[in-house]
Amino acid sequence: MPARGAGKSSYQRIYEVVRRIPRGRVASYGEVARRAGLPGAARQVGYALHALPEGSAVPWQRVVNARGEIPPRASGFEGPQRRLLEREGVRFDARGRIDLARYGWGAPRARAKRPRG
DNA sequence: GCAATGACGCTCT
DNA sequence: CAGAGCGCCATTG
Numbered sequence: 001m002p003a004r005g006a007g008k009s010s011y012q013r014i015y016e017v018v019r020r021i022p023r024g025r026v027a028s029y030g031e032v033a034r035r036a037g038l039p040g041a042a043r044q045v046g047y048a049l050h051a052l053p054e055g056s057a058v059p060w061q062r063v064v065n066a067r068g069e070i071p072p073r074a075s076g077f078e079g080p081q082r083r084l085l086e087r088e089g090v091r092f093d094a095r096g097r098i099d100l101a102r103y104g105w106g107a108p109r110a111r112a113k114r115p116r117g
Numbered sequence: 118g119c120a121a122t123g124a125c126g127c128t129c130t
Numbered sequence: 131c132a133g134a135g136c137g138c139c140a141t142t143g
Contacts, residue, residue: 010140029125033139041139046124048140063124071124078124 011048013037018049021062024089026098027105028066046071061085062105068098 013036021027029042038044049060061084065071070078082092090103101107
């Protein structure tokens with residue numbers, strides 16, 4: 001429940017940010033937390049997503065850890081998540097990692113046509 | 118209000 | 131890049 005009463009709950013803020021993640025790209029928990037106005041609360045991001053139902057319109061699959069991997073703690077959804085990301089065109093490394101420099105939210109690829117070089 | 122939990126991040130080695 | 135340890139903040143009981 002909202003302990004801040006600033007309007008929506010922190011979770012709601014997190015969901016809003018996650019939904020803003022472009023398709024075919026991924027964002028780290030810290031990235032989402034920061035964008036949600038909770039710098040340092042990366043844990044809550046994962047915790048919030050953990051409370052997400054299946055029918056949720058929040059693309060939680062686009063949220064990964066700062067290393068571009070699916071949290072090893074995620075025993076149970078590391079499967080579906082990877083599958084969903086692959087469906088969006090996200091490529092995984094041989095070790096199950098994602099190149100944040102390529103698919104990361106805010107990656108150079110996201111820039112509108114090469115800024116210059 | 119206090120103590121415990123948690124889909125993590127950063128620093129040092 | 132990989133491994134181990136501490137800190138961070140919000141939710142839950």
